[in-house]
Amino acid sequence: MGLYERKGFATAKSVRSVLSGTCRMLARRDLLPSNPVRDVGRLEQGRRKPPRALTVDEALRFLALLDGSEYARRNELPDIMRFLLGTGARIGEALALKWEDVDLDANAVRIDWTVSRIRGAGLVREAVKTETSERTLRLPDWTVEMLRKRKRDAAPGDLVFPNTRGRLRDVGNTGKMLRKVRGDDFAWVKSHTARRTVATLLDDQGLTARAIADQLGHARPSMTQDVYMGRRIVGEARSPLDGMFGQASVPEDDGDAA
Structure with missing residues (x-):
């Protein structure tokens, strides 16, 4: 290749x-x-393939693949992917999360930060770039279940998804880890695939473009929607993703995941 x-x-x-x-x-x-x-002949850019999202069945199979990989479990990829599929967050936003941003009793998470690499400073936690990226999301029950177990079992620290030293995870390295274990059937899957998946599933559920944009932290879909639809906590009563991955619960620890 x-x-x-x-x-x-x-x-x-x-x-x-x-x-x-x-x-x-x-x-x-x-x-x-x-x-x-x-x-040498000029490089010709072929027609771009349309962005691909996971179906519910594919997402469940991909989570099962991660759950079955000792390498993936050791690097906490199953939990990270469950969070991404439960929120549509960007990978940098997920890796910047602190427990103070999460309200498990209210099934809510506040997205205000992202992980960036700054020359001379290394990895830093910095504010998201736009107001539309700042958002509070309702968490589906299966994501809350994962976070509760994680909080109970995790080493002391304020980051939800730290590296092995308790510090910020590198976005690029996390992507490399995912590529290492995704296998041939899911060679096209990246962390960003979870965002496309969430957007597609919400669209299939009939949510408005405004609601989907709020979930993903995108810029406003159009001036008309922005003027006539107010911003709010997405899914005020329950997460719209609650029923999507009903079988995505975190497997019980069998003691050999370390």
């Missing part, structure tokens, strides 16, 4: 540009007879 297939058009184009510049400089210095990259 080539670079294009593995990393995509943008990365392949950037690499080609760097190689061409290097070869052009070497050719000018008579270290190469010519620029070989120039003789």
